[in-house]
Amino acid sequence: MGKNLVIVESPAKAKTIEGYLGKDYEVQSSYGHVRDLPRDDFAIDIENNFEPTYKISADKKDVVKQLKKLAASAETVYLASDDDREGEAISWHLSQALELNDSNTRRIVFREITKNAIQNALLNPRGIDIDLVNAQQARRILDRLVGYELSPILWKKIKTGLSAGRVQSVAVRLVVEREREIEKFEATSSFKITALFDLGGGKTLKAELPSKFKTQGDADTFLKKCIGAAYTIENLETKPAKKTPAPPFTTSTLQQEASRKLSFPVSLTMSVAQKLYEAGKISYMRTDSVNLSQEAIQSAKSQIAMSYGSEFAQERHFKTKSQGAQEAHEAIRPTDFSVTSAGKDSAEQRLYELIWKRAIASQMADAQLEKTTATIGISTTPEKLVAQGEVIKFEGFLKVYIESTDDEDDEEQQQGMLPPLSVGQDLDLKRMIAKEGFTRHPPRYTEASLVKKLEEMGIGRPSTYAPTISTIIKRNYVEKESREGTERAYQELILENGAIETHKQTEITGAEKNKLFPTNTGVVVNDFLVQYFPNVIDFSFTAKVEEEFDHIATGKVDWTEMIKDFYNQFHPLVEDTSQIKRSEAVSAREIGIDPASGKMVYGKLGKYGAYVQIGEMEEEEKPKFASLRAGQLLENISLEDALELFKLPREVGSFEDKPIIAAIGRFGPYIRHDGKFVSLKKDQDPLSVSEEEAIELIQEKREQDANKYIKTFDEDAEVFVLNGRYGPYIKFGKKNVKIPKDKVPEELTFEECKELAEKTPEKKGRFSRRKSK
DNA sequence: CAGTGAGCGAGCTTCCGCTTGACTT
Numbered sequence: 158m159g160k161n162l163v164i165v166e167s168p169a170k171a172k173t174i175e176g177y178l179g180k181d182y183e184v185q186s187s188y189g190h191v192r193d194l195p196r197d198d199f200a201i202d203i204e205n206n207f208e209p210t211y212k213i214s215a216d217k218k219d220v221v222k223q224l225k226k227l228a229a230s231a232e233t234v235y236l237a238s239d240d241d242r243e244g245e246a247i248s249w250h251l252s253q254a255l256e257l258n259d260s261n262t263r264r265i266v267f268r269e270i271t272k273n274a275i276q277n278a279l280l281n282p283r284g285i286d287i288d289l290v291n292a293q294q295a296r297r298i299l300d301r302l303v304g305y306e307l308s309p310i311l312w313k314k315i316k317t318g319l320s321a322g323r324v325q326s327v328a329v330r331l332v333v334e335r336e337r338e339i340e341k342f343e344a345t346s347s348f349k350i351t352a353l354f355d356l357g358g359g360k361t362l363k364a365e366l367p368s369k370f371k372t373q374g375d376a377d378t379f380l381k382k383c384i385g386a387a388y389t390i391e392n393l394e395t396k397p398a399k400k401t402p403a404p405p406f407t408t409s410t411l412q413q414e415a416s417r418k419l420s421f422p423v424s425l426t427m428s429v430a431q432k433l434y435e436a437g438k439i440s441y442m443r444t445d446s447v448n449l450s451q452e453a454i455q456s457a458k459s460q461i462a463m464s465y466g467s468e469f470a471q472e473r474h475f476k477t478k479s480q481g482a483q484e485a486h487e488a489i490r491p492t493d494f495s496v497t498s499a500g501k502d503s504a505e506q507r508l509y510e511l512i513w514k515r516a517i518a519s520q521m522a523d524a525q526l527e528k529t530t531a532t533i534g535i536s537t538t539p540e541k542l543v544a545q546g547e548v549i550k551f552e553g554f555l556k557v558y559i560e561s562t563d564d565e566d567d568e569e570q571q572q573g574m575l576p577p578l579s580v581g582q583d584l585d586l587k588r589m590i591a592k593e594g595f596t597r598h599p600p601r602y603t604e605a606s607l608v609k610k611l612e613e614m615g616i617g618r619p620s621t622y623a624p625t626i627s628t629i630i631k632r633n634y635v636e637k638e639s640r641e642g643t644e645r646a647y648q649e650l651i652l653e654n655g656a657i658e659t660h661k662q663t664e665i666t667g668a669e670k671n672k673l674f675p676t677n678t679g680v681v682v683n684d685f686l687v688q689y690f691p692n693v694i695d696f697s698f699t700a701k702v703e704e705e706f707d708h709i710a711t712g713k714v715d716w717t718e719m720i721k722d723f724y725n726q727f728h729p730l731v732e733d734t735s736q737i738k739r740s741e742a743v744s745a746r747e748i749g750i751d752p753a754s755g756k757m758v759y760g761k762l763g764k765y766g767a768y769v770q771i772g773e774m775e776e777e778e779k780p781k782f783a784s785l786r787a788g789q790l791l792e793n794i795s796l797e798d799a800l801e802l803f804k805l806p807r808e809v810g811s812f813e814d815k816p817i818i819a820a821i822g823r824f825g826p827y828i829r830h831d832g833k834f835v836s837l838k839k840d841q842d843p844l845s846v847s848e849e850e851a852i853e854l855i856q857e858k859r860e861q862d863a864n865k866y867i868k869t870f871d872e873d874a875e876v877f878v879l880n881g882r883y884g885p886y887i888k889f890g891k892k893n894v895k896i897p898k899d900k901v902p903e904e905l906t907f908e909e910c911k912e913l914a915e916k917t918p919e920k921k922g923r924f925s926r927r928k929s930k
Numbered sequence: 931c932a933g934t935g936a937g938c939g940a941g942c943t944t945c946c947g948c949t950t951g952a953c954t955t
Contacts, residue, residue, distance in 0.1 A: 166948065166949065167948095167949065167950085168949085168950075169950095186949080186950095187948090187949080188948085188949045188950060188951095189947080189948035189949025189950080190947070190948045190949075191948095191949095193946095193947090193948090194945090196944085196945090216949095216950090216951090217949090238948085239948085242947095243947060243948055244948085246947095246948090247948065247949095293947090296946080296947085297945090297946070297947080299945095299946095300945050300946045300947085301944095301945055301946080302945085303945065303946095304944060304945020304946075305944060305945060306944095306945095307944085307945085308943075308944035308945075309943085309944070311944085312942090312943065312944080317942075317943060318942085318943045318944085319943085319944080320943080320944045320945075321944080321945085322944080322945045322946070323945075323946075324945085324946065325945085325946090431950080435950090443948090443949090617946085617947095618946080618947060618948090619947095620946095620947055620948060620949080621946065621947060621948095624946090624947090625946090739936090739937090740936090761935075762935095763934070763935045764934080764935070765933085765934055765935075766934095768934085768935065770935075774935085774936070780935090782933085782934075782935060784933090784934090820931090827931060829931080834931055836931085893955080
């Protein structure tokens with residue numbers, strides 16, 4: 158009489174559930190999928206109905222062994238993986254890998270981790286839904302076909318190590334196309350009128366003209382009309398308004414809000430949330446659901462009643478808006494609403510607070526507002542000025558939580574209360590301003606706003622949003638960057654004391670913080686894919702195949718037929734592209750004619766990055782080459798900027814009979830002398846560094862280097878004790894060795910260094926998951 | 931922290947979704 162075995166996906170979940178079930182149940186976790194297509198093999202037999210070969214993943218061997226043992230002695234095995242496509246497949250893979258018997262294997266599902274839900278699930282077991290499993294297999298195999306057939310084309314035609322896929326390639330496309338919109342964008346300006354009235358007693362009233370003027374002339378004409386005019390309140394209108402709380406967090410909205418309010422990159426948000434989840438503080442953090450369990454809603458309600466009063470509570474049920482949501486879990490919420498703060502460090506505490514507030518607010522009453530609009534007539538012209546104010550009559554959920562937006566145009570939003578006014582009241586104009594404003598280009602994506610966009614399009618899943626962003630950055634398709642703004646002039650006309658003055662002002666515009674910019678590689682790869690594989694990288698591709706997966710899941714379509722149809726149109730395109738030459742895939746751009754030589758200047762993407770070239774390969778005089786600098790894009794670099802690149806590296810002068818060279822390297826501008834490098838400050842232009850400055854820098858660097866070496870040894874010239882960024886360390890040939898706390902760096906002997914070096918393991922490669930062939 | 935940019939070819943790279951730890955410069 159063995160126990161019953163329940164297998165779930167996550168160990169934290171297993172622990173919670175074990176607490177709900179009696180002694181007769183042992184709850185274990187599979188740690189997600191246990192089998193998959195191996196990484197180092199295509200593993201799909203195209204000829205044989207796309208038969209996949211699954212392997213138990215290397216890091217799951219122990220898990221499978223352990224589960225198999227437990228299953229063998231269990232009375233009943235309950236497969237309790239998530240209630241969605243992937244979860245069904247996990248159960249199926251488990252039944253295969255663990256060689257379970259149909260007779261004592263049950264499939265159970267629940268969408269919330271509450272005692273009731275679990276017990277209910279145990280009372281309603283079913284079998285594995287093989288149609289749903291097949292939908293997952295179709296998804297898996299399609300992704301493998303696309304990824305593993307497209308990527309090698311990129312290696313051959315563009316650069317090794319590149320990758321393409323159903324999700325990542327669309328993400329890159331979004332960033333590239335947004336950049337093109339921005340490049341194409343032309344700002345137009347208009348003049349906005351703001352009036353300030355003096356109400357006496359130190360009080361003022363701010364009003365605006367609802368429409369803007371297109372030209373400075375129009376604005377000036379208007380202001381002229383206003384000279385000496387009388388201003389009267391013609392109408393006062395008060396309207397009730399309300400605000401409604403946002404639903405509790407999903408993975409995507411949590412990432413967005415943590416990005417806006419806490420400046421967290423999406424990967425940090427996920428790892429901090431993971432810690433809170435493992436500590437039992439929050440519900441599962443990879444979810445696309447906005448639902449809360451009835452228990453959670455009740456608990457939120459009593460917490461709200463206790464802290465703020467029962468008039469603040471309002472039970473709400475939200476509906477998901479995103480395409481393809483599978484809703485296998487609850488929304489992200491605190492496990493216990495009475496815990497108002499939790500977390501081991503400030504990051505955890507701040508994220509918890511955000512989650513707590515958002516979930517609590519989602520069950521709170523609307524905020525009741527009163528909006529007042531005052532219309533102000535001008536005696537000399539029919540145009541009306543408008544002043545708006547807002548009063549909160551009942552705070553409702555605003556007591557706890559205010560959602561932020563991506564909109565940067567928020568400066569006008571601080572509507573306060575209006576001072577007491579009455580119809581017919583005459584107003585005393587203090588000042589009227591016509592300020593020139595400019596239209597803005599569409600915003601560049603942040604990590605989080607790109608995730609939002611992907612989710613809206615139904616591309617990717619909660620568990621892959623953060624990894625997708627990491628992948629496109631790692632492949633160097635996009636870069637996360639901040640850029641300083643540039644100064645821009647604008648006009649301001651001020652009417653004061655019956656006279657109009659014109660001022661030329663300047664403002665900083667176009668500053669960007671942590672935005673995603675496409676790289677040259679990203680642009681070239683994207684254009685290649687768009688040209689040769691338009692269907693696969695189409696924005697609606699995922700939506701279309703998802704529809705077909707749904708048909709497979711309901712048993713209407715056979716999965717091998719669906720994959721066959723796809724492959725029959727996809728693979729010929731792959732064959733076709735193998736014919737094209739690299740030069741066609743990576744087309745050169747003609748930037749312009751070099752006035753000095755009369756030759757054409759080209760922009761190209763080489764194996765080592767983007768470069769410009771003057772002249773042709775075939776000509777007798779070989780072409781000159783120069784690499785592009787960070788942030789320069791091949792597709793819009795100007796001829797001037799391209800020619801500028803040929804001025805570096807440049808000989809600045811000489812020192813100790815050796816030349817000093819200034820150039821720009823991978824880490825920024827530098828000067829080189831006698832084989833040694835000195836970095837220049839970021840704002841220092843290597844084109845204008847003088848010989849004197851350069852020599853000074855070289856000498857400074859020498860002094861620094863002199864302090865760097867603590868000890869050298871006669872036994873081996875390749876061994877040093879030196880000062881590094883993180884303190885003293887031993888450099889033993891190629892190995893860097895940390896010095897233990899009980900050793901004094903100055904007193905280390907050669908023997909000791911050698912001993913320490915031998916103890917430290919060889920540096921591992923960046924790819925720790927090396928496969929053995 | 932170079933100079934490279936064509937093409938050949940050994941041997942490498944690559945997908946998406948489900949999970950959690952190892953790893954340090």
